[in-house]
Structures are given as C-alpha cells and as structure tokens.
Amino acid sequence: MAADKNLYFIGNVAKLTSLSHQALRYYDSIKLIVPQNRDSSSGYRYYTEQQVILLMIIRRLRDSRCSLEDIRMIVNEKRLDKLYELLDRQNRKLEHEIAHIQSIIHKNGELINRLY
Numbered sequence: 001m002a003a004d005k006n007l008y009f010i011g012n013v014a015k016l017t018s019l020s021h022q023a024l025r026y027y028d029s030i031k032l033i034v035p036q037n038r039d040s041s042s043g044y045r046y047y048t049e050q051q052v053i054l055l056m057i058i059r060r061l062r063d064s065r066c067s068l069e070d071i072r073m074i075v076n077e078k079r080l081d082k083l084y085e086l087l088d089r090q091n092r093k094l095e096h097e098i099a100h101i102q103s104i105i106h107k108n109g110e111l112i113n114r115l116y
Helices: 010-017 021-029 049-063 068-077 080-115
Strands: 002-004 007-009 045-048
Touching: 007 010, 010 021, 010 045, 010 049, 021 045, 021 049, 045 049, 049 068, 049 080, 068 080
Parallel strands: none
Antiparallel strands: 002 007, 007 045
16 A cells, blocks of 8 residues: 555555546646655655645545646645635536526426427
8 A cells, every 4th residue: 555654656546536647647747746755766656645635635626627727826825715715716616607507408498398
C-alpha cells in the first residue's frame, strides 16, 4: 500500500480518491499537486496522507465543475472561507443548470403530448 507508513503509491491514491492515474500525472505536470517523493530510478510517485485528502477535495471540486484555475487558488491559499465560497458559487450554478434542464424536459414533454 504505502512506500513507507506515511507515503502512498499513485495506484493507491487513485483508488482512494477515484482519480485516474492520468489525472494524477496531469496534476503533477501542471504543478497543482506535486507528489511528496518520486523514485529517481522507477519514476514512481508517492503522496502523503495530507495530499491524498487534498486530492479528495479536488475530486469533489472537479465533480462540481470547478475550473482548474479556481482549484489552484484553493490549493495555494489553503483558506476554508475561499473553499466555502467556491462550493457555494458552484452549487448555485448547478442549481441554475438543473432548473434549465427541467424546463427543457417540461417543454419536450409538452411537444410530445401535442404530437400525439
């Protein structure tokens, strides 16, 4: 599971966070989350428990359609009030999208009823 008791291999991190290996490598390449250690001979990436927790938060933010720019701000500033504001803003956007989609479904239903 872990390289030592405090570090986690990329495969375990992927399972724990539901992020793909590709996403983790991408986040490393853009310096969003850089693994704590990297084995120079094998290239294996190792993450700390704190990084795993942060990656879980990043996963939730990506699921909420937050931009990588906004996520980077949260990661860099490490302020809960900014995280709260971002999640609140995203929830409002998602609620607006849901209302819009429900309106489309309703209108489609009306059209279907007229066609019969």
